[in-house]
Amino acid sequence: MSTNTLALRRHRGPRRDTRGQKVFRVVNVVLLTAFALICLAPFLHVIGSSFANPGELATRPFVIIPRELTLNAYRYVLSTPTIFRAMGVSVFVTVVGTFLSLLVTSLMAYALSKRYLRGRRVINFMVVFTMLFSGGMIPTFVVVSQLGLLNTVWSLILPVTVNAFNFIIMRSFFQGIPDSLEEAARIDGCSELGVFWRIVLPLSLASIATIGLFYAVAYWNTYMHAVLYINDSNLWPIQVLLRQIVIVASGMNADASAVDVVPPAQSVKMAVIALATLPMLLVYPFIQRYFVKGALIGSVKG
Template sequence: MVVKRSLGEKIFDSLNIIFLTVCSFLFLYPMWYVLVSSFSDAYAIASSRVTFWPVGFNFNAYKLVFEDARIWEAYGNTLFYVGAGTAINLVLTTLGAYPLSRRNLDGKSFFMAFIVFTMFFSGGLIPAYLNVRELGLFDTRWALLLPGAISAFNLIVMRTFFQGIPDSLIESGKIDGANDIKILLRIVLPLSMPVIAVMTLFYAVGHWNSWFAAMIYLQDRSLYPLQLILREILIQSSAQNMLSGATQDEVFRISESIKFATIIVATLPILVIYPFLQRYFVKGVMIGAIKE
């Protein structure tokens, strides 16, 4: 049966389409501008002649970016921080969330209140810096991996999901003689792939975008992640270091394009995989919305 739509409904739908089209353009254009600027001449960028298409199309900026050893070294560091950091995050978050999801845990309310407290209050940057230094983590890779090993918010999200697993499954495992470790590995985790995927995504994206902790805790440039190198190029104009031996005019003609090319190189992996993982972001929000 076809329901005839009124004129008001058609107008409303048309306005919605127009509004969403405008919003989509506003969201996508900044990224498109960065992309076309990375292929454009610096003078065209400075004179605001770059809008929708590259002006003075060239690959010089990308050539210099890929020839810079700092970029590749930082890429390797970032991949290590994402891989190792996400693994540590998942293990510790899972080990913390499972016992907190069990009803028979003594002092569960106290522990949860303590964890929630840390979401609203912290010692601040200086105590955190002193703590990292006194623990011997300063200027090491561990300074980026251990201090933020567990996110209180993600812990609560995972705990909420674990609470949704029927108690009868846990009890059946105990009847068969399984201890808590076996129950976690053989019953809980196989049923928790959605929340594990969500946590993997949240933690991995966080590590990929992280630069502030590296700026505070690292002095050895060989340990810098990609985002910190990108910050130097954008803010401190260190793109000129890629152009040693070039004239001042040549430096200007390419330095602006290098900034945009570096942004594309740094964000391209996330842009490629995000459309395939977007549904997990939505699922993560819904998982945390369930209240016991």
Template sequence: MSSSATIHKLHNTKPGKVFDFFNIIFLFLFAAVTLLPFMYVVAGSFATESELARRAFFIWPETYTLNAYRHIFTSDAFVRSIINTIGVTLVGTLTQLFFTFTMAYPLSKRNLKGNKFLMNMVLFAMLFSGGMIPTFLVIQALGLIDTYWALILPGAINPFNLIIIRNFFRNFSQELEESAKIDGASEFQIFWKIVLPLSKPIIATFALFYAVGIWNDFMSPLLYLNDSSKWTLQLLLRQVTISADPNALGEVDPNYVPPAEGMKLAVIVIATAPIMMVYPFLQKHFAKGMMIGSVKG
């Protein structure tokens, strides 16, 4: 009897049905605990200031208003910060994918000279780091302070991700590569025209990992960006959420008082929404690529 048939048979028993019932209840409660705070943030971003002050928690506003979003999108500081964040995320993700994959592929070759030494260096970098102050001094010595490269280059290669991708390439069909070599393809052509097109799941997986990490990165911009015109969305979000000034994004109309609490919630929604919208397009590759390369070393 196959394992799937055995599992199906167990689920049809009384203990199996009881387990399924409590499992569904547990997962529903877990999902509710996860979703309810975000639902409140979304609802609050569309609510009036008086309702936010009057009601401690709600997931459906009594009166809808777009004042918070209207104020945010008419702010030069916000528009500039979201353009900065999108640019850094796109360039950073492409840079990190390029360096990680181009280093992982040659390290997957067992006949590469110095392979063991290089992998030991990668493992050392994964386990030990210089810390925040030495890293800052290196960035400063390279003249990268107050530049976007300070947000991208220090994380150009993630050692853990590199090991996962290297393991994936090690499990790649050797016969396919050898047949390409017989046809006269170079190593670069094999990598670019054969290996990468067949690696879409793992590319999508780590592209999402890198993009989410860069988009949500708060500490690096805080340390390395001094010019407020170069701030990313996360820095602006910090400025809005900790500031008691309703004009934290800049005053558009002197006679208009922006909705302070609603604006905080709206900025959180806007900072979260892009990644949530990208995920469905990568989901089919992401689910397949999660475990790729994590089995064999």
């Protein structure tokens, strides 16, 4: 490019947007803002209702900003040890389950991402097959029972340690890592496990953070497995306790002694929902920057 052309561009200054581009940008911002507000409305309703008094909830079907703020619902919920026990079970299942799932899934995905592995296609087919067909509820219950996992928190972790969809995303991500990096590490004396730990994992933080979020949300929202495999109310996770509170509040038959509360008002139910949602909302901002990158790289290359 000639010197005269560069000088002419500097003289003209930065390129200005056309009128159509400005209109498109404004419309785009307005539409996206409106869509974001629509998505936030249910969360704002839950939070606002948790701080409202029962009389206001009876007269206003949709509350975002209550007329009178009150903490009675949160005092009521936090006054019983049942909620803390259920929270502790959910935290344990989420933390331990996410760690084990990431460990097993990453090791399995790394091994099956190697084209020179014998029987790789057969094993991959067996994993993908589980996405289309499963044993069903009764066979799974029999397996869990025979393994002695009933009425233990491990029944909420071990049967769902590996998710086929998450495995495929992580395997596709590992396949995109250049083989030259691993070969250079092997030349320097790294073992296969050393290559995985020192080379592959540091390059896969985006994928690991994304899959970790998928697993954490799934473990935190565990409900059906707890209903099927756990009869001891002391081992119920937070989601099952929420169900019991809603049933008791609705006046239906339920194990009220396990809930350890009297039938709560609508604000109390909203407070419990807010407390149950808060941990995931606090974790998400820290890994949000990895989320889109990890999910898209794994899916596009797969």
